[in-house]
Amino acid sequence: MFDQRGQIRIIEAFLSIAVVFSAVLVSANLPSSPNLSRQHSLASIGAQALVELDAGGTLANLIVQQDWAGIKQALDVILPLGVSFNLTVFNEEMQQVNSQLIQNSNVLGREAVSVQHVLASQTLSVKFFVLRLQLGWAG
Amino acid sequence: MRQRRNSGQILLIAAFIMASLLVSAQIYIVDTGKITSESSSGALMDFILGLELGSRHVVVGSLANITNGGPTNVLAINLQRWSSVLSRQYFFGKNTLSYALRETSPYTSGIRIDWGTNGIGISSAYSNFTCELSDRETEVDRAYFENITTTVTVESHYLILSGDAKQVNVTVNLLNEDKPALANQIIIYFRRANSWQIPNADNNYEITDYGNGTYTASFIANIPSPTIEVSGRVIDQRQILVQANVTSAQI
Numbered sequence: 001m002f003d004q005r006g007q008i009r010i011i012e013a014f015l016s017i018a019v020v021f022s023a024v025l026v027s028a029n030l031p032s033s034p035n036l037s038r039q040h041s042l043a044s045i046g047a048q049a050l051v052e053l054d055a056g057g058t059l060a061n062l063i064v065q066q067d068w069a070g071i072k073q074a075l076d077v078i079l080p081l082g083v084s085f086n087l088t089v090f091n092e093e094m095q096q097v098n099s100q101l102i103q104n105s106n107v108l109g110r111e112a113v114s115v116q117h118v119l120a121s122q123t124l125s126v127k128f129f130v131l132r133l134q135l136g137w138a139g
Numbered sequence: 140m141r142q143r144r145n146s147g148q149i150l151l152i153a154a155f156i157m158a159s160l161l162v163s164a165q166i167y168i169v170d171t172g173k174i175t176s177e178s179s180s181g182a183l184m185d186f187i188l189g190l191e192l193g194s195r196h197v198v199v200g201s202l203a204n205i206t207n208g209g210p211t212n213v214l215a216i217n218l219q220r221w222s223s224v225l226s227r228q229y230f231f232g233k234n235t236l237s238y239a240l241r242e243t244s245p246y247t248s249g250i251r252i253d254w255g256t257n258g259i260g261i262s263s264a265y266s267n268f269t270c271e272l273s274d275r276e277t278e279v280d281r282a283y284f285e286n287i288t289t290t291v292t293v294e295s296h297y298l299i300l301s302g303d304a305k306q307v308n309v310t311v312n313l314l315n316e317d318k319p320a321l322a323n324q325i326i327i328y329f330r331r332a333n334s335w336q337i338p339n340a341d342n343n344y345e346i347t348d349y350g351n352g353t354y355t356a357s358f359i360a361n362i363p364s365p366t367i368e369v370s371g372r373v374i375d376q377r378q379i380l381v382q383a384n385v386t387s388a389q390i
Contacts, residue, residue, distance in 0.1 A: 047185035126200035
């Protein structure tokens with residue numbers, strides 16, 4: 001009787017260990033939560049940067065003048081350190097306008113977000129552009 | 140009896156583990172959903188902000204075009220294009236931007252060009268907008284307006300120096316939406332023998348920029364007539380042209 005009781009306890013202990021171990025295994029294999037809030041803040045930073053540059057008409061003027069280096073400089077100043085960006089400018093027919101890359105470093109291989117902004121120039125002949133800004137945390 | 144109590148422990152442990160697994164999975168799902176929803180509403184607000192900015196730029200550019208000799212229907216054409224571009228670029232759902240150009244006096248088709256002879260010149264464009272955005276979760280109706288107005292006031296006095304020689308002083312004030320604004324270009328004209336002339340270095344022409352939207356100009360010219368008509372033609376930094384004429388008063 002004593003031996004049987006001991007065996008059951010051992011089996012119980014093994015079963016408990018198996019249950020706990022499987023729970024640990026299952027929870028470890030759950031897909032890790034993507035850092036959505038971090039991505040969201042990056043998208044927000046990007047959108048605000050574009051709006052700020054667009055507010056005074058600076059961004060549209062730089063595009064009309066095809067001053068791609070000027071746009072890169074402006075984004076370098078306005079975006080926080082440690083943010084990689086790549087900007088593509090399209091006209092209203094969605095044809096790419098920028099003949100040079102507008103980026104500070106390559107965002108390839110990084111967890112990146114994309115922000116889209118539509119803008120109108122304040123020029124005598126009003127032009128419309130669609131901007132696609134890809135952002136990623138560097139490093 | 141004692142054995143049954145012991146074997147119940149495993150059920151309790153298993154129940155606790157399963158409950159904790161279920162709770163953590165639920166928390167994960169709720170958190171993820173919350174962040175996605177915040178992200179979506181933030182993107183919506185950014186889109187609305189960009190939309191209002193763009194509308195303003197379209198009105199400014201169109202007014203600049205019209206005051207520099209363009210057709211008055213440019214405003215409607217540009218706003219139609221803007222609405223069309225926007226409707227193709229909203230990926231969260233349906234977007235409709237409609238506009239209504241102001242037709243109440245003194246506006247016609249959203250435009251007011253009032254370049255008076257009383258020393259006040261007004262170039263203005265006015266449009267109301269309604270934006271309807273809808274997606275699976277939200278529906279936003281937003282009404283706003285854009286009133287772009289460049290105003291110039293021109294005042295002038297003259298002093299008889301000798302004979303027909305007169306020193307004319309002109310003060311120009313420029314306003315954008317009733318706030319002092321800087322000019323890109325100011326040209327002063329005076330009328331002599333039925334023709335408008337621009338004073339130059341031969342007339343000792345001088346202009347002073349006070350940096351607050353106020354400019355003073357002075358020149359000396361031989362004008363036989365006791366009535367001196369002066370005109371100020373100003374282009375502001377948005378390329379909007381405005382003009383005003385005034386009769387100079389003798390000091």
